Amino acid sequence: MTERATTASTHLPPAAEIEQELEETAFKLSEWMSQQGIFIFTAALILFATLFIDGFASLPNITDVFNRAAPIGIVAAGMTFVVISGNYLDLSVVAQVATAGVVLIAVSNAAGLPLAILVAIAIALVYGLVNGVAVGIFKANAVIVTLSTTFIGLGMLRWLTGGSIYFGPGDGPIRLFGSTRIGPLPLAMIVFIGVTLLLSFVLTRTNFGFMVRSYGSNREATRLAGVNSGLVVIGAFTMSALGAMLGGFVLAAFSNTAVSAMSEGYDFRALAAIIVGGTSVFGGRGSVLRTLLGVVFVSVLTNIMVLSGWGFGLQQMAIGLLIVVAVSVDALARKATAA
Amino acid sequence: MTETSTPPAQQVGSSQHADGAVARLRTILGRRTEGRAVALLGVVLVATLILEPVVFTSYEVTLGRVALIGLVALGLTAVILMGELDLAVASTLAVSGVIMASFDSLLVGIPVALATGLVIGMVNAFFVIVVGINSFIATLGMLFFLRGAAFVISDEAPVRIADIDAGIAFGRPVLGPLTPRMLIFVVAFVALHIFLTRVRVGREFYAVGGNREAAYDAGIPVARRVFTGFMISGFVAALAGVINALERTAADPTAGSSVLLASFAAAIIGGVLLNGGRGSVFGTLLGASSLGILQVALTLSGVQVDVQNIVIGGVLLIAVITDPNSLRAAAGSFRALVRSRSGPQPPG
Numbered sequence: 001m002t003e004r005a006t007t008a009s010t011h012l013p014p015a016a017e018i019e020q021e022l023e024e025t026a027f028k029l030s031e032w033m034s035q036q037g038i039f040i041f042t043a044a045l046i047l048f049a050t051l052f053i054d055g056f057a058s059l060p061n062i063t064d065v066f067n068r069a070a071p072i073g074i075v076a077a078g079m080t081f082v083v084i085s086g087n088y089l090d091l092s093v094v095a096q097v098a099t100a101g102v103v104l105i106a107v108s109n110a111a112g113l114p115l116a117i118l119v120a121i122a123i124a125l126v127y128g129l130v131n132g133v134a135v136g137i138f139k140a141n142a143v144i145v146t147l148s149t150t151f152i153g154l155g156m157l158r159w160l161t162g163g164s165i166y167f168g169p170g171d172g173p174i175r176l177f178g179s180t181r182i183g184p185l186p187l188a189m190i191v192f193i194g195v196t197l198l199l200s201f202v203l204t205r206t207n208f209g210f211m212v213r214s215y216g217s218n219r220e221a222t223r224l225a226g227v228n229s230g231l232v233v234i235g236a237f238t239m240s241a242l243g244a245m246l247g248g249f250v251l252a253a254f255s256n257t258a259v260s261a262m263s264e265g266y267d268f269r270a271l272a273a274i275i276v277g278g279t280s281v282f283g284g285r286g287s288v289l290r291t292l293l294g295v296v297f298v299s300v301l302t303n304i305m306v307l308s309g310w311g312f313g314l315q316q317m318a319i320g321l322l323i324v325v326a327v328s329v330d331a332l333a334r335k336a337t338a339a
Numbered sequence: 340m341t342e343t344s345t346p347p348a349q350q351v352g353s354s355q356h357a358d359g360a361v362a363r364l365r366t367i368l369g370r371r372t373e374g375r376a377v378a379l380l381g382v383v384l385v386a387t388l389i390l391e392p393v394v395f396t397s398y399e400v401t402l403g404r405v406a407l408i409g410l411v412a413l414g415l416t417a418v419i420l421m422g423e424l425d426l427a428v429a430s431t432l433a434v435s436g437v438i439m440a441s442f443d444s445l446l447v448g449i450p451v452a453l454a455t456g457l458v459i460g461m462v463n464a465f466f467v468i469v470v471g472i473n474s475f476i477a478t479l480g481m482l483f484f485l486r487g488a489a490f491v492i493s494d495e496a497p498v499r500i501a502d503i504d505a506g507i508a509f510g511r512p513v514l515g516p517l518t519p520r521m522l523i524f525v526v527a528f529v530a531l532h533i534f535l536t537r538v539r540v541g542r543e544f545y546a547v548g549g550n551r552e553a554a555y556d557a558g559i560p561v562a563r564r565v566f567t568g569f570m571i572s573g574f575v576a577a578l579a580g581v582i583n584a585l586e587r588t589a590a591d592p593t594a595g596s597s598v599l600l601a602s603f604a605a606a607i608i609g610g611v612l613l614n615g616g617r618g619s620v621f622g623t624l625l626g627a628s629s630l631g632i633l634q635v636a637l638t639l640s641g642v643q644v645d646v647q648n649i650v651i652g653g654v655l656l657i658a659v660i661t662d663p664n665s666l667r668a669a670a671g672s673f674r675a676l677v678r679s680r681s682g683p684q685p686p687g
Contacts, residue, residue, distance in 0.1 A: 088475055138660040139668035141613050143426065143475045144603065145659060151600055151652030159645040230672050268483045281476050313490025313592075320484030324466065324477065331471045 024336075037329075038278055038290065042297045049304050056307060063184050069299035070188035071097070071251035073292065076270040077192075077199050078243015080291045084203070085236040086216040086283025087135055087142035089271045093244040095153030096127050097263035100248025102157060104174065105166040105258040113173055124245040127153070128238030136233025150267075157260045168256040178253035188250045193292075195246060199239070200288040212236050217284025265316070272319050273298045275326045282334065298322075372610030372618050375661060376625035379608055379654070383629045387636045394636045399516060403586070405631030406524035407579060409624060411602035412609070413524075413531050414575030416623045417568045419606055420535070421548040422615025423467060423474040425569060428576040429599035430485030431459050435577035436590035437489050440498035445505055449581055456577020459485065460570035467569070468562045489592040497591045506588035520582045527575065532620040544568060548615025597644075600651050601630045608658035630654065 049056040075093050082090045100120045107116035127149065134145040168174045180187040203209035211232045215222045223229050247266075252258040277294025279286025298319070305315050387394045394401050411428050418425045435452040442448030459481065466477035500506050512518050517525075534541040546554040547564050555561050579598070584590035609626030611618030630651065637647045659665065 088473070089479075134656065134660050137669050137672045138665040140659045140662075140665050141424075141475070143424070143479065144607070144613070145656065147600065147603070148652040148655040148659070151648045152656065155645040155648035155652060159643060159649070228676070268479075271479075281473070311490065311495060313487045313495060316487030317484050317491060318487070320480050320482070320487055323483065324472075324480035327472050327476055327480065328466065328470045335471060 038276060038293050038297060041276075042293055042300070045297060045300050045304075049300060053304050053307050056303065059184055061303070061307075063181065063186060065299050065303045066184065066189040067186050067254050068302070069295055070186065070192040071247040071254070072266060072269050072273065072299065073192045073247075073295035074195050074250060075244050075247035075266055076273040076291050076295055077196050077288050078240045078247075079270050080199070080274050080279055080286060080288050081203065081212055081236040081239040082142070083271075083274050083279050083281060084216045084283060084286045085212045085233060086219065087233065087236065088281060089142065089146070089267070089274075090131065090237060090240040090244075091143065091146040091267050092127060092131060092149040092153055093240065093247075093270060094263045094265075094267045095150045095157065096124065096241055096244035097248040097251060097266050098258075098260050099123055099153060099157050100245040101252035101258035101262055102161055102166055102260060104249050104252050105168045105256075106161070108174065109166065109168065120245050120249070121242075124241040125238065127244075128241035129234060131241070132234030132237035133230070135237065136230040154260065161260055163260055165257055165259040168252075168258075174253050175256050178256055186254075188254060191246070191250060192295075195243070196288055196292045199243070202239075203288055208232075208235055213284060215283075265312075265319075268316070268319055268323065269298055269302070272323050272326070275323060275330070280330055280334075281327055282330070372612070373622035373625055374610070375658065376609045376622050376629060380625050380629040380632075383633050383636070387632055391636045391640050393639055394632060397639075399512070399518070400639075401632055401635045402516075402521050403518065404635050405628050406521045407583060408598060408601045408605050408631050408634075409627030410524050410527060410579040410582070411576055411598055412605035412623045412627050413527055413620065414572035414579075415602055415606045416609075416611050416618060416620055417531065417535070417544065417571040418474075419548075419611045419613060420544045420615060420618055421565055421568050422551070422613075423565060423568065424478060424613070425460075425463060425572045425576075426475065426478040426599070427459060427463060427481040427485055428572060428602065429595035430482050430489060431456055431573055431576035432580035432583065432595040432598060433489040433590075433592050434459070434485050434492070435580035436584035436594060437493040437498055437592055439581050440500045440584055440590035441492060443501050445500065445502050445585075448501070452581050453574060453577050456573040456575070456580075457570050458573070459577070460573025461566065463573065464566040464569035468565050486592075493590065493592040495592065497589045499589045500584060503588045506585045509582075509585040518586075520586060523578065523582065527578075528620060528624060531571075535620055540564070540567065545616055548612075548617075550616070597648065597651070600648070600655060601634060602627070604651060604655040604658055605630050607662065608654065610662075612662060612664065613659070614664060 055061055075097060079090050079093060082088075100123070103120045103123065104116050107119050131142075131146055131149055134140045135142045177187055182190065203212065211222065211227050212235070214225075215227065215229055215232045219229065222232075248258075248263070251262060273294035274286070274291050275281055275294070276297050277286070277290035277292070279290055279294075301318070301322070302315060305318060310318075411432065415425060415428060435455050438455055439445070439448035439452035442451060463474070463478050463481055466472045466481075467474045470477075509519050514522060535544060536542070543554065543559045543564055546557065546559055547561050551561055580590075580594070583594060605626035606618075606623050607613065607626070608629070609618065609622030609624070611623060633654070634647060634651065637650060642650075660669075
């Protein structure tokens with residue numbers, strides 16, 4: 001690319017030079033977009049929704065957006081570790097969120113809240129360990145591994161619950177958590193912001209976070225520097241699992257019900273939020289705070305689609321397209337940096 | 340690469356000379372790629388013969404299942420051989436079925452559906468080659484997009500095909516016990532086998548997967564080969580979608596999610612290395628046979644779909660962590676753990 005650029009400026013006719021310049025501008029633009037574009041896009045989307053979508057800028061709707069954004073956001077914040085570690089994503093959050101929600105309601109109905117939380121934490125650690133060992137120690141592909149653990153986990157959950165819906169008691173801590181609001185902010189949203197700040201601290205200020213980022217940008221160098229790469233990957237998947245667990249708690253508390261199908265679409269919504277936020281799917285670059293912004297974007301977009309009467313199919317198409325476009329912008333930006 | 344590998348039983352038999360046996364076992368494991376599929380097929384065959392022999396008396400069902408999983412897995416094999424992955428196959432299957440069913444005439448619907456598969460393959464390859472996105476992510480985005488598209492086109496409900504008689508006729512045996520679906524699978528299998536072992540373009544798939552840089556330097560048009568691979572996989576997935584819709588006389592927008600898992604498991608346990616460059620169509624056939632028989636056996640013994648998903652998911656997980664590269668990586672990690680005080684290890 002560099003070679004081409006030099007020849008272009010010295011030998012090529014003006015038309016080709018302009019073309020070259022345009023190409024370079026496009027590359028710069030795509031790089032800028034993948035880094036800073038999300039601020040503009042989110043602001044523009046919210047402005048658009050406020051002006052043109054009936055019912056968007058009302059307190060009940062905004063509370064609803066927050067309520068739906070919080071669980072996805074917590075899941076995405078945890079999954080950001082997996083993406084930054086260069087392991088694409090954790091598809092099994094779909095199974096993990098539903099499992100945590102069902103465990104929270106069903107086990108606390110039967111044996112009390114503390115035991116429910118302990119069981120859920122144990123399950124999350126198992127998920128983190130299985131995914132992490134397969135990907136980190138056996139170096140198996142993360143997409144395939146988490147695809148299989150999704151089917152195993154969801155299969156177990158549906159088999160054990162028979163697909164039945166669990167209702168929490170009308171009063172009690174879960175219901176209280178799900179219904180408490182401070183102004184337009186549900187408690188869930190405050191938990192989401194707290195989790196984001198905490199995970200952001202872990203990613204940027206701790207040794208573990210540094211190793212995750214380092215492993216994502218250069219595996220071989222990280223390994224040669226004496227870092228136990230297996231443990232880093234296990235840690236990243238455990239963060240994702242704990243995030244998914246907390247997301248499941250929040251989701252179940254919101255409606256005070258839980259069912260094995262309640263987390264449908266969490267995999268690609270969380271991934272879309274992470275990538276749109278500007279965390280690179282190629283690993284090494286990104287932040288949890290950016291994921292927060294991506295979650296706002298995806299949630300507002302989903303809300304606009306719902307208010308406009310789009311069905312699940314169209315929503316899925318739109319989010320799928322969003323993922324492909326966002327990754328394309330990132331890929332083109334990387335080409336620009338490399339050139 | 341294409342000959343049958345030695346069954347594990349014989350490898351165990353030669354264990355008197357421990358060192359020699361280990362070395363030979365290593366050579367065999369290193370050279371052959373179908374060993375795990377042979378082992379799984381053996382286990383599944385023996386277990387079904389004892390527990391559920393009806394699988395073999397109602398072989399039409401079993402062969403039909405093997406053909407469906409095998410067809411999708413064949414397309415995947417072409418892509419995985421080059422070190423890429425096509426996660427979109429499941430949605431391609433659903434979309435092409437729905438598209439075919441939404442036309443009034445099958446004569447129009449089938450070609451359009453198959454063309455859709457080719458176009459999807461081209462789009463996938465475009466993102467991978469031109470834009471430069473990792474194929475796992477590009478085809479994952481396409482998977483979500485196309486799954487949504489199948490829902491939108493079908494209005495979120497199964498679509499009946501226009502010519503139900505043709506669908507019923509399609510499910511009847513035409514040659515001995517073989518239905519058209521199995522014949523198509525056999526033809527596809529033979530065609531792809533010849534393509535990958537005897538045709539130059541197909542042989543170059545192995546080169547692209549083995550070492551892309553070297554393949555490029557040797558003058559192989561890498562980008563075109565990857566495009567061909569994704570188009571094969573898209574076309575074959577669309578073909579599977581058409582066949583599936585014809586046999587059920589209706590296209591289901593949710594079709595394909597269990598096929599996705601089983602066909603991946605078939606290709607990977609069949610020895611197709613996810614990093615590319617190694618594997619054979621024959622191994623995929625063995626993998627598809629074992630998974631097809633397993634699924635039918637579970638269904639016929641009244642095992643719920645959820646439990647079947649656990650089993651197939653487990654097979655896929657085991658398949659992906661027992662491929663030679665993974666085992667080597669795990670052994671390396673273990674050694675590094677043991678000798679972690681002796682300083683950094685040389686790469687390798």
